[in-house]
Amino acid sequence: MVKGILKGMFVVLKHSRRKPVTVQYPEEAIPWHTKRFRGRVILNLDTCIGCSLCSQICPNESDHMVYYDYENGKNRKKIYPAVNIGTCTYCGLCQAVCPTGSIRLSNDGTLASFGKDFDYLPDRLSRTEEELKHHD
Amino acid sequence: MEYSILQLINFILTYIGINFSVYFPPYGMLVQRVIVDLIGGLLIFIAAALTIIVVIYIFRKWMADLQQRIGPNRVGPYGTLQLIADALKMFGKEDIIPDNVDPLLFRFAPYLVFIPLILSYLLIPYGNLYHWDIIFTNVNVTLLLVIAFSAIPPIGEIIAGFASNNKFSMLGALRAAAQDLSYEIPMMISLIGVIMLTGTFNLNSISQYQWHYIPIAILEPIGFLVFFVAVLSKMAVVPFDLPESESELVSGFNVEYSGLRFGIFYLGVFGSIFFGSLFISTVYLSGGSDIPFIPGLGYIWLLVKAFIFTFLFLTIWVSLPRIRVDKYMNFGWKYLLPLSIINILWTMVIVLAMHGVL
Amino acid sequence: MEEKIIEVNFGPQHPSTHGVLRLKVKLKGETVLSAEPIIGYLHRNAEKLSEFNYYASNTVFMDRLDYVGNHNMELGYVMAVEKLADIDVPERAVWLRMLFVELNRIASHLVWAGTMGLDLGMITPFFYTFRERERILQLFEMVSGARLTYNYISIGGVYNDLPNEFDAKFNEFVEDFSSRLKEIESLFKENEVFIQRMKGIGILPPEVAKSYSITGPVLRASGVNYDIRKVSPYLYYDKVDFDIPVSNGMDNYARFEVRFREMEQSLRIVKQVYGKLPTGEYQNPLYRKSGLINIKGKGESYVRTESPRGEFGVYVVGDGSKKPYRVRIRSPAFQNLSATNEMVKGSKIADMIATISTLDPVFGEVDR
Numbered sequence: 001m002v003k004g005i006l007k008g009m010f011v012v013l014k015h016s017r018r019k020p021v022t023v024q025y026p027e028e029a030i031p032w033h034t035k036r037f038r039g040r041v042i043l044n045l046d047t048c049i050g051c052s053l054c055s056q057i058c059p060n061e062s063d064h065m066v067y068y069d070y071e072n073g074k075n076r077k078k079i080y081p082a083v084n085i086g087t088c089t090y091c092g093l094c095q096a097v098c099p100t101g102s103i104r105l106s107n108d109g110t111l112a113s114f115g116k117d118f119d120y121l122p123d124r125l126s127r128t129e130e131e132l133k134h135h136d
Numbered sequence: 137m138e139y140s141i142l143q144l145i146n147f148i149l150t151y152i153g154i155n156f157s158v159y160f161p162p163y164g165m166l167v168q169r170v171i172v173d174l175i176g177g178l179l180i181f182i183a184a185a186l187t188i189i190v191v192i193y194i195f196r197k198w199m200a201d202l203q204q205r206i207g208p209n210r211v212g213p214y215g216t217l218q219l220i221a222d223a224l225k226m227f228g229k230e231d232i233i234p235d236n237v238d239p240l241l242f243r244f245a246p247y248l249v250f251i252p253l254i255l256s257y258l259l260i261p262y263g264n265l266y267h268w269d270i271i272f273t274n275v276n277v278t279l280l281l282v283i284a285f286s287a288i289p290p291i292g293e294i295i296a297g298f299a300s301n302n303k304f305s306m307l308g309a310l311r312a313a314a315q316d317l318s319y320e321i322p323m324m325i326s327l328i329g330v331i332m333l334t335g336t337f338n339l340n341s342i343s344q345y346q347w348h349y350i351p352i353a354i355l356e357p358i359g360f361l362v363f364f365v366a367v368l369s370k371m372a373v374v375p376f377d378l379p380e381s382e383s384e385l386v387s388g389f390n391v392e393y394s395g396l397r398f399g400i401f402y403l404g405v406f407g408s409i410f411f412g413s414l415f416i417s418t419v420y421l422s423g424g425s426d427i428p429f430i431p432g433l434g435y436i437w438l439l440v441k442a443f444i445f446t447f448l449f450l451t452i453w454v455s456l457p458r459i460r461v462d463k464y465m466n467f468g469w470k471y472l473l474p475l476s477i478i479n480i481l482w483t484m485v486i487v488l489a490m491h492g493v494l
Numbered sequence: 495m496e497e498k499i500i501e502v503n504f505g506p507q508h509p510s511t512h513g514v515l516r517l518k519v520k521l522k523g524e525t526v527l528s529a530e531p532i533i534g535y536l537h538r539n540a541e542k543l544s545e546f547n548y549y550a551s552n553t554v555f556m557d558r559l560d561y562v563g564n565h566n567m568e569l570g571y572v573m574a575v576e577k578l579a580d581i582d583v584p585e586r587a588v589w590l591r592m593l594f595v596e597l598n599r600i601a602s603h604l605v606w607a608g609t610m611g612l613d614l615g616m617i618t619p620f621f622y623t624f625r626e627r628e629r630i631l632q633l634f635e636m637v638s639g640a641r642l643t644y645n646y647i648s649i650g651g652v653y654n655d656l657p658n659e660f661d662a663k664f665n666e667f668v669e670d671f672s673s674r675l676k677e678i679e680s681l682f683k684e685n686e687v688f689i690q691r692m693k694g695i696g697i698l699p700p701e702v703a704k705s706y707s708i709t710g711p712v713l714r715a716s717g718v719n720y721d722i723r724k725v726s727p728y729l730y731y732d733k734v735d736f737d738i739p740v741s742n743g744m745d746n747y748a749r750f751e752v753r754f755r756e757m758e759q760s761l762r763i764v765k766q767v768y769g770k771l772p773t774g775e776y777q778n779p780l781y782r783k784s785g786l787i788n789i790k791g792k793g794e795s796y797v798r799t800e801s802p803r804g805e806f807g808v809y810v811v812g813d814g815s816k817k818p819y820r821v822r823i824r825s826p827a828f829q830n831l832s833a834t835n836e837m838v839k840g841s842k843i844a845d846m847i848a849t850i851s852t853l854d855p856v857f858g859e860v861d862r
Contacts, residue, residue: 004684005456011680012455012618016201021625024206036639036654053784059543059551091554091645096653099783105639203621303502307524307843374615375687383510383613384847455681457688458615460844461524 038090039109040132041083043125048102050075054094062087063094063103068122083125085111086118108132141270145172145179176272177258184257184407189219191406191446198447199454222399229395234300237392241299246393246400248292253407256285260414261340263424263434270424270435271340278339279331282415283324286370289404290316293372293379296401297389308388311461312379315369318468319376323366325476326359329483330419343423353420355486359479360420362472367412368449369464373405375456378464413445414438499527506535510613510847513857517834519846526846529838531831536861544821549575549789550649550781552821557643559823560859562605565591565598565634566801567859568647571821573728573799574808575649578791584775587651592729593767594634594646596760600671601630602802603753603760606854607678610750613851614691619681626674629667636660649789651777668765672758679754692747696837696849699744706833709826710804711756712853714740715748722800734766749852790816803827803854823862827855 023030041063055063062084069078081094081103095104106129149155149172156167193208193216200207208215233239259278262270273281290312297309330352331337334345346352353360369376380388390401417423417438424438459467502519505511514535520527540555547555552575556567569591576583608623631641636657638646646653682688698708703716713720721738723731739755741748781789791812798807804826811820830853837853838846 002686004686004689008681008685009451009455011677012202013451015204015618015622016198018204020200020206021204021628022206034636034639034657034659036637036657037635038639051784053787057548057551057787059547059554089554089643090640091551091557091643092639092653093551093554093645093786096648097550097783097786199617203618204625205621303500307502307521310523374617377615381615381844383615384844386508454616454618456616457611457685457691458844459687460691460842462842463690 035107037107037109038092038105040085040106040111041088041090041094041120041125042104042106042127042129042132043081043122044102044104045070045080045122045126046072047100048072048075048080049100050077050079051099052079052081053097053099054081054103057093057097059091059093060087060089062089066121070122080122081125082119082121084119106132140274141268141272142172142176144268145175149175180258180272181254184254187410188403188407191410192219192403194443194446195406195409195450198450202451202454226396226399231396232394234392236301238299238301241295242392243397245292245296245299246397246404248295249289249404250292250400250407252285252288253404253411256282256411257407257414259285259339260411260418261343261424263343263438264426264432265435266432274338274340277337279327279337279342279419282339283327287316287320289408290320293389296393297379300389300392302392304385304387305389305391308379308381308385308391311381311385312372312389314461314465315372315376315378315468318465319366319369319472322362322468322472322476323370325473326356326362326366326479327419329356329359329476329479332480332483332487339418339423343418343425346420346422347425351420351422356420356479356483358475358482362476362479363416363420365472367416368452369468371405371408371412371449373409373449373453375452375459376464377458378461381458383458409449410442410446413442413449416445417441498522504529504846510609510851512609512851512855514861515831515850515855515857517846517850519843521843524842526838526841526843529835529846531834533828533831533857533860536857538858538862540862541821541823544818546817548787548816549579549791549818550786552818553645553647553649554643557645558858559825559862560602560801560803560806560827560856561642562856563598563602563802564642564644565594565647566602566799566806568645569595569729570797570799570801570806570808571810572647572649574795574797574810575789575791575818577795577797578793578810578812579649579789580791581650581781581789582778583651584778586772586774587776587778588729589767589771590652590656590776591647592731592734593764593771594637594644594652595729596763596767597630597633599760599802600757600764601627601634603757604630606753606802606851607682610848610851611682613847614688616681616688619678622674622678622681626671626678629663629671633660633663633667636663648777648781648786650781650785651775653777655776664768668761668768672761675754675757675761682750689747691844691848692745692750692852693743694745694747695841695845696746696749696852697744698833698837702833702836706829706836708804708830708833710800710802710830711752712749712830713804714738715752716744717742722798722805726798728797728799730767733770734763736763736766746848746852753854787816790814791818798824801826803856803859804830825859825862827853827857828860828862831855831860 052065055065063081065079066082067078068080092105156164197207208218211217211221233242258272259282293312294309297305334342372379390398421441424434426434500521502521504517504519506514506516516532518530518532543555544552553568556571557564559567604623604627608620611619634644635641637654638644698716700716700718703713719738719740724738736759739752741752792814794811796809798805806826807824809822810818813819837849
């Protein structure tokens with residue numbers, strides 16, 4: 001009559017000997033953090049040709065083109081993508097569509113900041129992954 | 137030579153110079169007695185509160201352990217101060233009395249659940265430690281008093297549910313009433329077996345009896361089982377947490393409570409878990425009486441038994457689904473009650489055999 | 495004495511309504527007289543939004559439909575668009591899609607098993623199922639870069655190939671998953687209290703199920719052998735070997751059993767698929783990079799797939815532009831939920847909760 005109940009209890013009790021699977025995040029690193037993790041959007045200003053494909057495919061219209069005074073030779077109109085981090089869903093479509101691989105999603109998932117300027121203009125987007133380790 | 141813990145308190149008071157019995161001859165004895173009793177009561181209150189904290193900590197850690205989590209580990213060493221932090225948070229919360237509740241009953245209900253529980257901690261004979269008997273109440277009806285006190289909290293739950301003026305809490309209150317009826321009768325009838333065997337209502341004598349003979353759990357296995365299940369449902373934890381049943385009635389009878397009042401209900405659950413463990417080990421497993429060959433450690437022995445039961449109850453809590461309310465009442469009336477009556481018949485056989493009739 | 499009928503609102507803020515279901519329940523004591531599901535609290539306009547975005551961007555919205563079986567949602571939409579625009583998919587991409595869709599089915603059913611335990615008052619199985627799901631999510635994250643909204647299946651293939659470290663992790667998962675699954679099942683399966691709560695509760699006869707156009711595990715638990723994967727195979731389901739678990743129990747317990755058997759079958763499929771994975775392209779080169787934006791289609795197409803909850807249909811109409819003219823989604827969870835009243839009428843409150851949990855609605859999909 002209580003065989004199943006006891007069996008269930010036994011299975012549960014067996015787990016007391018197993019190691020916890022919790023990762024205590026800020027102290028411990030996430031062990032499965034992969035290279036492909038889609039985090040903060042970054043932009044390589046030197047290769048961007050200003051084709052605006054990323055802003056077209058962006059489903060939330062968080063990626064939009066703005067004028068930014070930076071000369072790289074290929075981008076004659078000097079328009080570069082800006083990303084509103086507040087509405088970005090990190091879907092990675094801008095990275096998928098970019099013909100030159102200029103805009104891509106970095107590994108950096110720690111986006112908390114004290115400011116309210118969610119619209120990341122090209123100068124703020126154009127960080128390398130090395131720079132992202134020391135937060136701005 | 138054995139002394140009671142109250143005598144110890146009296147000794148200490150006399151030693152530090154507080155002894156009224158010598159000052160006012162006719163009434164001084166009484167005054168001294170009252171002071172000693174009050175200090176004893178305060179001691180047991182503090183001890184009970186501490187035990188509840190320990191039980192909650194054990195519950196969290198043990199549940200985390202069974203679920204491959206870590207459990208509280210941030211506040212204090214190994215998270216031991218987590219409950220203090222929680223209590224402080226609850227104290228700091230706004231005292232919300234919703235509109236349309238019955239304010240008097242709404243305020244009153246949590247205490248009706250908690251105070252009888254703390255009072256019943258006074259009645260358990262905690263056995264002896266070295267030469268000192270840790271017994272606060274040694275009247276001849278402690279068992280009856282425990283039953284009487286344990287009958288009050290369900291009424292508190294019902295009042296809480298009705299006073300909240302919420303449909304969910306009302307359903308919870310109705311369930312509490314139905315559950316109360318279903319477990320309490322088998323519980324008492326199974327205790328009748330114990331009384332028949334020992335011939336006393338005194339818990340201390342009952343535990344001593346088992347030390348002289350054998351634990352009643354072995355003599356009356358059916359009664360022990362019925363009592364175990366009844367105590368489990370008295371605690372109102374899974375699988376019998378019908379008045380609360382979080383996934384059905386949101387939080388049942390205490391759905392409108394928050395802050396300190398909710399905290400009192402929460403403490404009440406864990407308090408009754410440990411009290412149930414103490415009670416069942418006292419009545420059925422010789423309680424705080426001495427271990428053979430190692431005298432003077434009855435208290436520790438009682439605590440060991442009680443904590444084993446606590447762990448068992450907590451394991452049952454985390455590993456079973458909730459029983460349905462009508463099935464539970466079926467179970468109470470169709471299985472527990474007949475079983476407890478069979479237990480009485482069985483006890484009769486034992487008693488007659490002991491007296492050499494059979 | 496006359497018993498009063500009380501009307502209670504279960505939800506949308508209720509611990510066991512799986513999100514934002516609201517049930518208007520008429521109660522007589524503990525007995526449910528009728529339960530009327532009210533939906534729409536999670537409406538995000540996915541169908542209409544799709545009309546304003548490029549074909550390729552819409553997978554993002556599909557991800558957010560059934561947020562525990564996302565790959566299945568993407569797959570349905572992507573296949574509809576591929577049918578509309580006549581797009582070829584490389585072989586490896588099809589196998590990869592199948593791999594992840596089936597893994598996702600396991601993950602989705604694991605979420606269901608855990609939450610079903612919670613609904614019945616069992617806390618512990620939830621942690622075990624989520625522990626296992628976590629390992630699947632790690633595989634997904636490794637491949638797609640996200641843990642919940644993968645956006646992995648692209649029109650014309652998949653966005654990424656398997657990374658190098660996938661193999662080890664995948665084998666590790668496949669190796670001990672079936673034993674872990676048995677362990678989780680043993681918590682429920684023979685437990686007397688669980689059986690008492692599930693057997694004979696929430697009866698859904700096959701005729702009723704058909705009349706409500708219920709699909710998926712719920713239908714199969716009513717004894718109807720109907721699975722799109724067998725009825726009209728898509729992807730390469732005709733090239734792998736698997737069974738469709740069917741139960742004649744019609745009750746909650748049957749649904750519980752069917753879902754656990756389905757996880758085993760999905761594991762079987764996953765093993766076969768991983769063995770058969772060919773080398774080659776993972777994405778149609780025409781629809782890579784800027785090609786993604788140039789997908790055009792004219793006409794209409796309807797594709798149905800078997801999502802973890804049942805028949806998921808996507809109807810896409812194109813007018814020749816780069817954006818769809820209309821996207822319509824046939825959501826299985828929505829259809830399944832419509833039978834709630836039929837199943838819970840006359841049972842107890844606790845049974846109502848158990849029945850809804852075995853229907854396994856996900857409200858991103860119900861409300862769209």
